[in-house]
Amino acid sequence: MKRRDFLWLLGVISGSTVMTSCGSGKSTARFTSYLLPPEEGIVPGEANFLPSTCTECPAGCGVLVRLRDGRPVKLEGIPGHPVNDGGLCVRGQSSLYRLYHPERLRGPMAREGGKHRPVSWEEAFSRVADSLTASRQGSLKNLFLSGRTTGSLSRLVDATCAKLGIERLPEYEVYSHTAEKEANGLLFGERDIPHYRIENADFLLTVGVDLLETHVTPVAYTRKISSARARGDFLWYHVEPHLSLTGANADRRFVLRPGRERRLLSFLLREVLDRKTPKTPLSGELLAALPRTTASIVSGETGIPSESLKEIANRLATAKRPLLIAGGIGTAQAGGLEVASAAALVQWGTGAIPERVDFARSENYRDVGTLRDMEELSARMGRGEAGIVFLFRTNPVFSLPQRLAFKENLKKASLTVGMGDFLDETLREVDLILPLSHSLESWGDVEPRRGVMSLLQPVLPPLHDTLSDGDVLLRLLGKVSGRGAPGSYEELLHAAWGKRLGEAGRNRLLEKGYAEETLPKKAVSLDGKRAAETLRSAGPTEDAGKPVLVLAPSLRTFDGRSRILPILSEIPDPLTTITYGPWVSMSEEDAARAGLRDRDEVTLTAADWSTALPVKIQPGLAAGVFFAYRDLLPSPPIRTDRRTGGGVEYIGGVRISRTGKTAEVPILSGSFSQLGRGLIPHPVHLEEGRRHDRWTLYPEHEHKEYRWALAVDLERCNGCAACVAACHVENNVPVAGKADHLKGREMSWLRIEPFYEKGEVEFLPMLCQQCHYAPCESVCPVFAAHHNPEGLNVQVYARCVGTRYCSNNCPYKVRRFNWREHKWPEPIDRMLNPDVPAREVGVMEKCTFCIQRIRAAKDKAKDEGRKVRDGEFTTACAQSCPTGALTFGNLLDKESKVYRLAHSERTYRVFESLGTEPSAYYLRGRKP
């Protein structure tokens, strides 16, 4: 009898009680005989991908939906997609939570008395139809307000409104970019946002515009910038009054006084025109209209040192392919029009149009209206001129300033019909709620940029009793006409695609998820006269009284529409590492003067508005400037710009007074400074003794086939946290919630650590380093943590008893402990990735380098009798990164990209002196 068998027999007796703990007998997957075999290419138990489009913001990024057993479990950017080319932002990654959110509307509802009651679609539609016919007699006007819609849907809306005699209002977007559009309209007759070809520029100057957070199409800009950077000759200056993620990532960031952008730009324009004469010379009167000024004056006005001003101007004038973009809060202000026009003129003057400022492929924002439009709408409703008001995927009640009294006036309409997916501030007010399907449940297309079509297709049947955007309108038409719906939206779309793209083109669209039409270059001409008028008619610079509250757009929730996604409050804000807001950021000086510390609550008071917010001290922020993310402030006191009708996002003359309370704000970072610990070493440190020769008693342990490693290029990383969201979704990382975050018990496997130095911030993505000599392993008493033949620190959840010794002994503190049982309320549980188990209470977990993906890739390779190829697969974080900062691969493969990066002279590893030999390699850039 062999020893093993003997032990085994013993084990039988001793283990028989233990078996239950193996969980066997517990059925996990269903075991069902379906009717028909699945269509070709789909294998039950294996993943398959379908293309669609992300609708979390108007940018229209293409996504590949990863399906397991018919359930979407992950979104990934479509490589080669004209908008996002494989990248996807933090919001896009999170938007699966929208699909599976437990609070999604589950069916149509009608207000009876105070509250909403569920009704049938039939009933709902007939109510609309009836009041439509009723309103025909009356003089009341029926109005249709939507968020930005493009492509076939927009056309369908127009058709519907025409048929039913409804007035379609200009679309409502919080970020309407009014000033830019106005300026472009006045100067070039193109009232739209051009497509900025940053990748072709060698010098980029951005004024206020938040390219990386929300501006029009952030993922696209991110990719363009990083590809330009990869070229090497690219330089990027940013000018802003506060501190944004965009500013943090520019090569140089200049802080100017809020509201003085005008001065800066007219100076730059003047300089540029003096230095180089544009291809088509500007008219004399235009030149005359330009205010004379000097660097020193402008420096006095803007607060930017004059040598810096000269330098910027110099770069702008001398660069071969300069590009100036002004926007965002830079133009959302009184005098924004001048800023925008000056910027446009600089673009003109520096010959950026049309090479780098492409109006042919403009971003389809022309139908988006202004704040003034909303004022009028509210007024009309207030005067009781509104019949039926349709509110389609828009939430004005939340985002419009109080003074418009939109909420109150809404009640004066004879019937308000809200169409959306959540019971948000607006839908709570309406009489009739028509729930809309998630884009992953519906057919459709979007045209985020002229000539670019992106496909929406249902990858699963609707979870609830909802209709797709198109079908709602069609059913409504059908109801009113009484002839039933004129076919489904799907048929309509296919026909339309066939007509526009032809048979082949439509199939390509369905297969690839996007279609790009070739458009002729568009030569725009400058209307010098109008330009001159614009400049001349500019009023005096009205100074936003100090201190100024800047309402900054939020990376995490856009204009607030993504607040509903729990995971986005779980992922810290890159700059402050605050997870559950709100808060107001304040400069060190101001805080010191007012004797405020982090988390102290203050009351902010403007003219007709006041709110209480906790304080976060923000390094690199200028004195006299506070900023808060707009999405965290319901109905903020936005003024309307006299000239453009756009919103003014600077709130001048804000007074602060401490309430004496201290708010509970989870600030995850324990220290904004790295205290000279060299997590991000100073470039010079890289040279001296980077390689620590390791002396050990023990023989080296070998890896035969694979040794997985990750390279992180800090020069590319911009801290956008897309990887964090991707990791959350891929690995079933639970949402811990505010209470746990206050104890620092976040569960994220991957975190972005911001470290500040003299107002400059750098980001360090920190995840399990998969050390070669891992301190966590040897201390585990039960082998739950151990080293596997492929160089991974495996964590066996089923074996873990929860001593937490591994976490104590991890210098990187990347292990996460399940302090309690985490809930996955139905239907979010359907989002769980079946390749990754949900962890039990009391066990340790951590980044696995997406071992499930490794396993899948090896499985495939084994079937084909080969080794895994480099780049054949990658981790969730690396896949989602819009800048390509993360590279995953096999270190034993000398040809692999990761091998090359790991052996670059820019490479270092965190806490190298500890001799843990991490498999995560960091590449440190050298900022100019």
Add this chain to the structure above:
Amino acid sequence: MTRGESSMGNADKYAKVDRDILAAMEKPGRLYLAGLAVTGSLVVIGGILWAYQIRNGLGVAGYTHPVNWAIYITNFVFWVGIAHSGTLISAVLYLFRARYRTSFNRAAEAMTVFALMVAGLFPLIHLGRSWVFYYLIPYPTQRQLWVNFRSPLIWDVFAVGTYFTVSVVFFYVGMIPDFAIARRCKEGIRKKIYSALSLGWKGTERDWRHYAMLYLFLAAFATPLVASVHSVVSWDFAMSIVPGWHTTIFAPYFVAGAIFSGIAMVITLVVPLRKAMHLHEYITDDHFESIAKILLFTSLIVSYAYIVEFGLASYGGNIFEMESFRYRALGEFRYLTWAMIFCNSVVPLTLFAKRLRRNTTYLLVVSLLVNVGMWLERFVIIVTSLAHDYDPYVWGTYRPTYVEVGISLGSFGLFFMLYLLFVKNLPVLSITEIKEHL
């Protein structure tokens, strides 16, 4: 020995010893029962809280992300430490033939056993999944999987397990002859129990010969444990790479600390014991003085260790180490740190004065302070080191919750309850040894 007795015959002397010591085991008084009630209820509360914690996960405790070990491990180390002096007194002093041992050894051995019983609970309490604690025990299972003998925690399992077993044996063996006496003086069911426990001891010369040899060897086996067990416990920390933990002096430092705290606990227990049971003849002030000397001596060692620790950190130039100790001395836990230094290093210095060494009330006060100080020492070492380690981003802090506090109090309750039961049911002094030394 006072004059009165020398005149009396041996038999009477021996009989008196029997009477005096077994007198302790007579009917309990009100105070005793009250004590039992208090400690008992503490135990119950602790138990309930533990159940609550198992039900809802460790989240109910005050742990944070960097601070993964806290009060529970503090208690573990504290109680194991308490145990040590018991072995020191009963085994080491036996080998050195220190006479005054006789007055303490039984009390001390009992303390060892009970302290270990309490200590043994805490590794379980602190586990994330207490219900699979048996994964830590190397036994053959159908999984064909064993434990990681390279992990200090497994060393703990073996060290503490061995220590407990040996202590129990030692404790019991010491009492066998006394049981024989107890059964003589007791009646009814108790007589039966004591007879059984005495294993039918007769005290023939053969018995005594083997007994002497056995006792000698048990002492010999137990002695190295005094050094080894707490070294192993200290390695739980020293074997890690956490700044503030990873240092070579931990083993001797912890052993000294253990004996220090243990001696203090002996004093805490024996002073009231002597008073309550009128054992002044058997436990004299001289005896206390000698114990007090050990206390002073170990206190000096511990203070030395403190100095060395801080010295190493500040002169070593390792920024992580330096920060760790800066934080310990000046961070948010500074009060605890300085309280610890006051209790462990300053207060015992007064024992250089002979008068104070012989003043049992004063000794009691000192010993209580030392107990507090030593508990704080473990807490400070564990928590502050974890709170500020390598990556400043994850620096955090720690505040215990009522669950942790309750369970800790429960552990004290358990210890003192067991001790109260002991004094009423077992001979608190080694009768035979006292006779031997008459």
Add this chain to the structure above:
Amino acid sequence: MKKTLVAIAALGYFGVSVLLVAGLGYLWYSTGPAPVQPIAFPHTVHAGGLQMPCVYCHTFVERSRSAGAPPLEICMGCHRSIATDREEIRKLTRHYEEKRPIEWKRVYALPDFIYFSHKRHVKAGVECATCHGDVAGMKRVRRVNELVMGWCVSCHRVRGASRDCATCHK
């Protein structure tokens, strides 16, 4: 002395019998239950009598981690014409016509923290019977192996397959 011998003998006897009982108990436990299925599908007829290969119905066993239950289409392939009058077949046809999938009762199940691929095992030349026993001989399918770690590991040892935890533990 004699007393002690007797005592030891008694103890030994008792110990042995305990072991025996435990062993039997485990055996009973491991050869699991044989649930009554919604349709009494006789493997004895199909796999046994007709000698149909397992893969004929469990189509994905060579392509996927999960062998999968056959889609009704496959059953109907034959049973449109064969034995249509039998009660069980009627059930089947009813399911098919009413488009109701059949929810079989699980016989074998693994905990969700385990990664197991039928494909890998089949490709490695492991016979179905090795784990599932002689299904062809079972009128009602019964679990013949308790799927506990030790059982898997023993086989992995013998065949020299990977014993890295991450091979099976997700």
Add this chain to the structure above:
Amino acid sequence: MAGPMVFEEKEKFLEQLRVLVQEGVPGERIRVITPFGVPEVEEILPGKRSKVRFFALVGAASGTVTGFAFTILTSLSWPLIVGGKPIVSIPPFIIIAFALTILFGALSTFAGFLLLSRLPSLRGIRSGEEHGNAFVILVEDGERK
């Protein structure tokens, strides 16, 4: 003279014991019972030294062997790399071996004691003869010269 000789004083008892030995009563026929261990008895009565110590030795030795064998074999039975340390890393195993040495040593010593002094003795438990705090000498029957 048969029957137990009972003394109250240790000294008297020892004298009598010496006398008996001088009178040539063979040691194996003399049994003494004392309330506590009296080292002098061993000098007077030529008895062998206790064998308990051999149990100690054997126990301890077996403990050491078990310690190493157990750790090494189990580690080899499923070799898992942790922290880059070798599968058989002796230093930590020494600690286990040491612990087991003490454990087995102590237990086997105790067992040895029980075995050699025939404890537990049921007769003794069912109240054997009782001599209180007296020193007793028993001489088994047999003619004196």
